[in-house]
Amino acid sequence: MRLAAYNGSPKGERGNSNFLLRHFLDGVMETPGHSYELAHLSKVKEQERFVELFTGADAVILAFPLYTDMMPGIVKAFFESLEPLCGREGNPPIGFIIQSGFPESVHMRGLESYLEQLSRRLGCRYLGTVLRGGVEGMRAQPAFVTRGLLSSIRELGRGFGRTGELDRELIRRIGNRERLSPLRLLFTRTIGNWMAKKAFWDRRMKENYAYERRLAQPYVEPPEGW
Ligand SMILES: Cc1cc2nc3c(=O)[nH]c(=O)nc-3n(C[C@H](O)[C@H](O)[C@H](O)COP(=O)(O)O)c2cc1C
Structure with a gap:
């Protein structure tokens, strides 16, 4: 083949x-x-x-x-x-x-x-x-x-x-998980989210020099010069 x-x-x-x-x-x-x-x-x-x-x-x-x-x-x-x-x-x-x-x-x-x-x-x-x-x-x-x-x-x-x-x-x-069980959903929304943020997203933002601007709302408050 x-x-x-x-x-x-x-x-x-x-x-x-x-x-x-x-x-x-x-x-x-x-x-x-x-x-x-x-x-x-x-x-x-x-x-x-x-x-x-x-x-x-x-x-x-x-x-x-x-x-x-x-x-x-x-x-x-x-x-x-x-x-x-x-x-x-x-x-x-x-x-x-x-x-x-x-x-x-x-x-x-x-x-x-x-x-x-x-x-x-x-x-x-x-x-x-x-x-x-x-x-x-x-x-x-x-x-x-x-x-x-x-x-x-x-x-x-x-x-x-x-x-x-x-x-x-x-x-x-x-494809083991069609939907998360209520218990897993609770974990994901609380501790899981917090862990992902700390271990992954925050690190990525720091690597890309974007961490300081993580709460920016460019559509609400356009940055200076826009
Ligand atoms: C632009 C973009 C859109 C995405 N949309 C979804 C999505 O709708 N649902 C989801 O579960 N994951 C989404 N993901 C996550 C990717 O499916 C996941 O990271 C995947 O493992 C990336 O595979 P790759 O490394 O082969 O590109 C998205 C990722 C990117 C970059």
Whole structure:
């Protein structure tokens, strides 16, 4: 199988999508007889190559982050570039891996329906969509916290290499949290928020020299000289 893999994160190789996608691809390559090419949609000048890759593939997997409850612009632009292939004989089967900052999969259900319908309109067999929340900051977590997720993603890739299908049960397991329980919600809104602010957002703002202006309200009180 010639697999076309796309990373739809504007952060390219540095992003979480690429990180998860690579674990999936490692799993695929553990079964013999496959090759893959990985394209980063952030390299927008290569759009023609992205389409060529799609037309020559036996299967396609596209990983990207949730952006404002939908997709990054580069992913939308990629979909639009495929329009001339709508309904073409022999379009490859397609599957998706979406990951997000918020922990609940429910945020991604609308997008999942969109992708299923898009696949149908393109004339691609729809393989399914992995939805995984709470991925922002994942790579800063200790290995024992993320080991389970990464090995499941790898197992999904291995199964895909064996059968050409994305295992539904594994997809369900990877997207572990449809909604937060009331107790977790309470924790997230109180201690969790405070910890994220101290450990993450405040640090980011300091690194970017924005901390002193964190309470600025530019629409209410425009800064001097605006
Ligand atoms: C512009 C922007 C919009 C985002 N919108 C959402 C969102 O609507 N819901 C969400 O849960 N996470 C959102 N996120 C968080 C990303 O989905 C999350 O950080 C993801 O892991 C980034 O993946 P990447 O490193 O592959 O780009 C957003 C991030 C950015 C930069």
